[in-house]
Amino acid sequence: MLVQEAVVRAFREAGFWVIVSGGAPTSADIPEVQIRIEQFWAWMTPGFWSVGLDFQGRLVLSGIPRHSDMTVNVRISRRSFAASGSRWKRVINEGVEGMVQKLREGAERVRSSPSPSTTVQWMQESEVTAQRLAW
Numbered sequence: 001m002l003v004q005e006a007v008v009r010a011f012r013e014a015g016f017w018v019i020v021s022g023g024a025p026t027s028a029d030i031p032e033v034q035i036r037i038e039q040f041w042a043w044m045t046p047g048f049w050s051v052g053l054d055f056q057g058r059l060v061l062s063g064i065p066r067h068s069d070m071t072v073n074v075r076i077s078r079r080s081f082a083a084s085g086s087r088w089k090r091v092i093n094e095g096v097e098g099m100v101q102k103l104r105e106g107a108e109r110v111r112s113s114p115s116p117s118t119t120v121q122w123m124q125e126s127e128v129t130a131q132r133l134a135w
Helices: 002-013 085-112
Strands: 034-045 051-062 070-080 126-132
Touching (some): 002 034, 070 085
Parallel strands (some): 070 126
Antiparallel strands (some): 034 051
């Protein structure tokens, strides 16, 4: 549900009408976009002075008319002295927001490209990466 909400939000912010499966009757004129979650991970890396909290997400979207599959990669990495629940939540939220940002940028490119030749690898291997020592 979290990923679906992020994708819907990003495409709506880019000016698309989004119908979630089961939300309304569809017709053959409305393309069905498939979302494959290849990675959606959060993990901790213990250290001597600090703990690493990381998030990595990878989505592949297919079925967008006149466009090849689109890939979104996001990686967030934080260092802290403790791995509290609020810090875990912050890392995951930052990762999801990174996905929304990259999806929105890609959706805007899709919307403005009139043909497959101008599809510019909209999100092929694009990444949001953040590094900080502590909060």
